[in-house]
Amino acid sequence: DGGITQSPKYLFRKEGQNVTLSCEQNLNHDAMYWYRQDPGQGLRLIYYSQIVNDFQKGDIAEGYSVSREKKESFPLTVTSAQKNPTAFYLCATRQGGSTGELFFGEGSRLTVL
Amino acid sequence: GDSVTQMEGPVTLSEEAFLTINCTYTATGYPSLFWYVQYPGEGLQLLLKATKADDKGSNKGFEATYRKETTSFHLEKGSVQVSDSAVYFCALSDAVAGNMLTFGGGTRLMVKP
Numbered sequence: 001d002g003g004i005t006q007s008p009k010y011l012f013r014k015e016g017q018n019v020t021l022s023c024e025q026n027l028n029h030d031a032m033y034w035y036r037q038d039p040g041q042g043l044r045l046i047y048y049s050q051i052v053n054d055f056q057k058g059d060i061a062e063g064y065s066v067s068r069e070k071k072e073s074f075p076l077t078v079t080s081a082q083k084n085p086t087a088f089y090l091c092a093t094r095q096g097g098s099t100g101e102l103f104f105g106e107g108s109r110l111t112v113l
Numbered sequence: 114g115d116s117v118t119q120m121e122g123p124v125t126l127s128e129e130a131f132l133t134i135n136c137t138y139t140a141t142g143y144p145s146l147f148w149y150v151q152y153p154g155e156g157l158q159l160l161l162k163a164t165k166a167d168d169k170g171s172n173k174g175f176e177a178t179y180r181k182e183t184t185s186f187h188l189e190k191g192s193v194q195v196s197d198s199a200v201y202f203c204a205l206s207d208a209v210a211g212n213m214l215t216f217g218g219g220t221r222l223m224v225k226p
Binding site: 004006040041042043045050078090092100101102103105106107109 | 147149154155156157158161162174202206210213214216217218219
């Protein structure tokens with residue numbers, strides 16, 4: 001099936017631990033994005049990548065890191081420096097161009113115990 | 114910078130009622146406009162889009178018309194169903210702003226039988 005796969009769907013973490021959320025796509029899209037969603041809130045952009053081996057910070061990048069070594073993969077690491085990491089994390093891809101919509105994965109819910 | 118403003122929710126309707134969710138935007142250029150829907154615990158799905166003024170996007174009984182003169186993209190449906198209960202996000206993509214998507218805060222719709 002074509003699409004975006006995020007894993008794990010649910011993740012529990014102790015304070016002080018780093019965790020990595022996976023995002024894999026087989027849509028052959030150049031651009032990939034990570035968003036954070038808090039309960040009852042909209043989406044906030046964490047990081048994005050327009051091309052392999054390149055990425056840019058979004059609005060709330062502090063405490064997060066990413067890599068883009070392959071076109072298909074854009075993992076997000078939530079580090080211990082992120083003060084309030086409990087949230088719903090959404091990965092998205094895009095084919096590019098101003099008319100291109102985002103395609104979203106099913107999301108990963110991270111809870112810090 | 115670009116911005117999207119949606120009516121605050123929750124919007125609570127009875128089944129078969131008429132739905133309007135207001136969305137207005139501010140953009141530097143000539144954006145493309147989108148409505149996304151998010152069902153509980155899931156990622157966002159594109160509901161409809163419009164790429165130029167006076168275009169009407171439609172899908173699953175939902176419609177929205179790109180109104181440049183009022184900078185609006187209101188979502189409408191003539192007869193809602195319980196299954197339409199979800200959170201709806203208005204968004205824009207502006208080439209002048211580097212094609213980044215800007216999201217509104219989301220509007221929760223609750224439809225009662």
